Amino acid sequence: MDEPATTRQRMVQATERLLRRRGYAAASWRNVVHEAAAPWGSAYHHFPEGKEQLAAEAVALGGSHVGAALDTALQSTGTVAAAVRRWFALAAENLKGSDFQDGCPVATVALETAPQSATLTGACSTAFARWESTLASAIAREGCSRRRAGELATLVVANLEGALLLSRVRRDTRPLRLAAELLATRLEAELGSSKPPR
Amino acid sequence: MDEPATTRQRMVQATERLLRRRGYAAASWRNVVHEAAAPWGSAYHHFPEGKEQLAAEAVALGGSHVGAALDTALQSTGTVAAAVRRWFALAAENLKGSDFQDGCPVATVALETAPQSATLTGACSTAFARWESTLASAIAREGCSRRRAGELATLVVANLEGALLLSRVRRDTRPLRLAAELLATRLEAELGSSKPPR
């Protein structure tokens, strides 16, 4: 195990990197094969449906990275409110750690391709839905209706994306911190009675 | 006044339309001159610094449109909380009215070009800053420290962009309604009794 990544995997990873940093337009085959040190001649062997397929897989990969950070945050904290704070802090770290170069691969592709490519919009939608589903489950577990849990999860994701965008443009992570605070306060207010935060 | 739009104006307007709907990549000269029914021969006469200049002006125009909606919302309501609800509702209307085709021109360009083009990132940043400044003034007028007013304004803008993104991807305006509710509640809580939030 832990074999060296296959060409195909390297291409998806490279694409995800490019999407994060410079968006869909920059994820050209040329850039991808260069970044991945992959053979250009077999691009369409691995991705017979072309660039959309490659990008869709990269979006899925990017989404799973962010989702993994959410899982980590949930596991390392006791309440959803704390997890949200942690999740947003991780996002802020990544942003700052890349000198504000790495944005959210999902959001970038979503805005750049919606509503032209159903495939890609679908991939973005799926990524968002997964985060929301994870969040909603965690929220519901703290004693909240499934319906309201879903709404709160949507708000968390919306705030993450909005704050990430603003933080990136301003080169300042404050929006992420403010959004985390806004959400955590609200979550504690709505869930607090039934679940003592440790 | 109210003269017919000049060639130059038509080009900026057409570009703004293209940015909203299909992003920076679609705002090619070819598409712009076609959409604007403008002569290609004088493109570089009007915009000697090229496509970036054109796009920057289009972002500014798009930003002013959204800003105008905010002004309208503030004038037609009594509190900032109500104005935010109204502002987000207007955004939802525009989104739905265009069959979820028209997104925010500022956000799209911001993600697509940051951090490659300082000019364009600056234009986006300026647009966001203008909305925040308007909001911050209105919030401060309801009895809040300038500092906290600025933070709340940032949160409003972050939520607008995040919710708009989610609403567009899902083809459902619910995220915008939820975000408006979250913000309005918080604004009322912090400003409501006339002042003392904490």
Add this chain to the structure above:
Amino acid sequence: MDEPATTRQRMVQATERLLRRRGYAAASWRNVVHEAAAPWGSAYHHFPEGKEQLAAEAVALGGSHVGAALDTALQSTGTVAAAVRRWFALAAENLKGSDFQDGCPVATVALETAPQSATLTGACSTAFARWESTLASAIAREGCSRRRAGELATLVVANLEGALLLSRVRRDTRPLRLAAELLATRLEAELGSSKPPR
């Protein structure tokens, strides 16, 4: 015998189909293996000399199909003149039956590749020569010098190809009927005295 077609056979047949309908350029390996439901992995096992070999065999197969129609026509009629009429009528049927999609695989390849590929030009030439030889023998049997029989055979083939081309472009089989009439009349005139047409 009458076993299921081998992979190799299916590939040649698929190629012949593609040549007839869309020409040499459309007979890419990708299209061929898809049409034939054949494994790409063994393409160069079966056709070690590459695409030219495949196409040459497909031309030969196509030529034999047309030649078989000629044999049928000769057997089911009493004179060469009648056989020509029948042959052209069969060609018209095939053309119309395919909604004017199926042309002559030999002619298409001949024009598309002559004079670049000696192999393919040779394959086409052989196909034409076979039809002419069959015709010439039949004509000579009706009492005509071998020399003149060969000339008349050439004229029949030239008219078939020319009329097929015109009929296909116009989506109208009239040119084939006219050419058949022209040839039959001439054949009857030159052979008529010695061989009463039934």
Add this chain to the structure above:
Amino acid sequence: MDEPATTRQRMVQATERLLRRRGYAAASWRNVVHEAAAPWGSAYHHFPEGKEQLAAEAVALGGSHVGAALDTALQSTGTVAAAVRRWFALAAENLKGSDFQDGCPVATVALETAPQSATLTGACSTAFARWESTLASAIAREGCSRRRAGELATLVVANLEGALLLSRVRRDTRPLRLAAELLATRLEAELGSSKPPR
């Protein structure tokens, strides 16, 4: 007058040359701009509808060349029968003069692109129709019903194309001579009463 050919004209001419010699597939932009010594960057300036537009114009040009040869033949001879002989002889000369490299640009494109491109099939059809129309008028002038004149014209064109194809593949102009003889004899027979053929 007799100005140097424009870039656009040179491109069409070069394309016509390539179509004649090597078919539609060989008329790539790369080959065209090389042959025409034209700037590749303005290809789509001159032919905004792309390769099909270029090829359609080249087919029209090629068709007009062949048509001009027909006009010449008609003017330099006394009867249609003689003109057909002359026309076919000119075709044979061109074929032989190019060492059997130059075929008919119209026929090649017709077979290669029919029925995929309506534009190109139309261009080919138009070229054929023009020759037929010229021929039909000339035939009718010799005392033949318009209807029969049209049929005979079709036969002439079909024989030209078929014989040209065979002559090219065989590297031997005999098919063209035989076809001319066949047609001339028939024309003389059908028109003979009013115009002594011999």
Add this chain to the structure above:
DNA sequence: ACATACGGGACCTCCCGTTGCT
């Protein structure tokens, strides 16, 4: 202010043929 043309390059897609491994 506008038109026509140049000029080089990037885009995605698809091509043909080869190479080791079953």
Add this chain to the structure above:
DNA sequence: AGCAACGGGAGGTCCCGTATGT
């Protein structure tokens, strides 16, 4: 016989910016 991957290149399209003439 068949497979997965490689490898370089050509295909048509469209890009941005510039250069001349009015």
